[in-house]
Amino acid sequence: MRTQVAIIGAGPAGLLLGHLLRAEGIDVTIVERQTPDYILGRIRAGVLERTTTDLMTRLGLDERMKREGLLHSGFFLADGERLIHIDIAELIGRHVTVYGQTELTRDLMSAADERGLTILYGASDVALGDVDSDAPFVTFSMDGRAQRLDCDFICGCDGFHGPSRQAIPASVQRVFDKQYPFGWLGILADVPPCTEELIYANHERGFALASMRSPTRSRYYIQVPLGEPVDNWPDERLWDELAIRLGPEAGSRIVRGPAIEKSVAPLRSFVSEPMRHGRLFLAGDAAHIVPPTGAKGLNLAASDVAYLSEALTGWYRRGDADGIAGYSDRALARVWKSERFSWQLTRLMHRFPDTDAFDRRMQVAEMDYIAGSAAAQTAIAENYVGLPL
Numbered sequence: 001m002r003t004q005v006a007i008i009g010a011g012p013a014g015l016l017l018g019h020l021l022r023a024e025g026i027d028v029t030i031v032e033r034q035t036p037d038y039i040l041g042r043i044r045a046g047v048l049e050r051t052t053t054d055l056m057t058r059l060g061l062d063e064r065m066k067r068e069g070l071l072h073s074g075f076f077l078a079d080g081e082r083l084i085h086i087d088i089a090e091l092i093g094r095h096v097t098v099y100g101q102t103e104l105t106r107d108l109m110s111a112a113d114e115r116g117l118t119i120l121y122g123a124s125d126v127a128l129g130d131v132d133s134d135a136p137f138v139t140f141s142m143d144g145r146a147q148r149l150d151c152d153f154i155c156g157c158d159g160f161h162g163p164s165r166q167a168i169p170a171s172v173q174r175v176f177d178k179q180y181p182f183g184w185l186g187i188l189a190d191v192p193p194c195t196e197e198l199i200y201a202n203h204e205r206g207f208a209l210a211s212m213r214s215p216t217r218s219r220y221y222i223q224v225p226l227g228e229p230v231d232n233w234p235d236e237r238l239w240d241e242l243a244i245r246l247g248p249e250a251g252s253r254i255v256r257g258p259a260i261e262k263s264v265a266p267l268r269s270f271v272s273e274p275m276r277h278g279r280l281f282l283a284g285d286a287a288h289i290v291p292p293t294g295a296k297g298l299n300l301a302a303s304d305v306a307y308l309s310e311a312l313t314g315w316y317r318r319g320d321a322d323g324i325a326g327y328s329d330r331a332l333a334r335v336w337k338s339e340r341f342s343w344q345l346t347r348l349m350h351r352f353p354d355t356d357a358f359d360r361r362m363q364v365a366e367m368d369y370i371a372g373s374a375a376a377q378t379a380i381a382e383n384y385v386g387l388p389l
Helices: 012-023 036-040 050-059 063-068 088-092 101-110 235-245 247-251 297-318 322-349 357-372 374-385
Strands: 005-008 028-031 070-072 075-078 083-086 096-098 118-120 124-129 137-142 145-150 153-156 174-189 199-203 206-214 217-225 259-273 280-282
Touching: 005 012, 005 137, 012 028, 012 050, 012 101, 012 297, 036 101, 050 101, 050 297, 063 101, 083 247, 083 357, 083 374, 088 374, 096 206, 174 206, 174 235, 199 235, 199 247, 199 322, 206 235, 217 235, 235 247, 235 259, 259 322, 297 322, 322 357, 322 374, 357 374
Parallel strands: 005 028, 005 153, 028 118, 075 199, 153 280
Antiparallel strands: 070 096, 075 083, 124 137, 137 145, 174 217, 174 259, 199 206, 206 217
């Protein structure tokens, strides 16, 4: 088989990139290990920056997102005694959209056949070859048969555990990895949210987040020790803990219901440099992970895809190699700013096992400063909605 651009991974990053390149007439084949049902069964983030929604609009795939997505003009930071409102619409004139990553992925999947985007599901034993040559290729097995896909470029959008990053020699990789000593226990339930905007809460018992997917589906999280078994948290205990950590005002408005999904996710900050080696490019979780505190994971993948699609289009349309050569540096400049914001917000809103009296005073002082400073709130709002590309 032959294609111009081979994409590894049919998550939102791979699908977005595939659609953007197909819109420019570039031949694309996506190779995906899982089935469509498995991909759509994964529960992921739901706060979209303007960068991500603009890409969907550019593709003409935003109809359902505009109809069902929730426009949010702000969010709250809570410290057990007060709610600090970050009014992003008033501060910087922008908003975010709450629309589940699963739904965005579904929209991209549904349009693939109509737009000539080839996706090979159920590919096992995926491996990348000759990525530092002018003739890279991908090998895999499908239906028990060995397959080879020759291409001009390979784009690794296959997540943290995929084979793409492993194809970059260790001698040229520089890895930055910080693992946090806690996780987020999340519950998804078909109940109305307790608030119209997200609440990030710092409580003496640990962090909590009140979020939503729709007016009738809520997503809540609490901070738990790393390795905490989900079975330790029956639904009623989790609802009780949320009511305490979110404070009396929000806690009193929680509507309880049976969990649709409940799981513990570890938190880490991770960056692998460079994001390009020869004819191989990395995008999204294949190159970087951020704590979910800043709602940057999917959105950062979308900005990678915006840069990468622009670079590849320049190559095929104008023979311009500058975009390809500069992709890694350009993407990493935004990656590290997003890592900084997510790390900063994680440090502010969580209780760490080694937090001492001084550390806690610093958190209190920072919250006091944010509560009384329009400049501090503007900086948070600017980063929350996403820095310009």
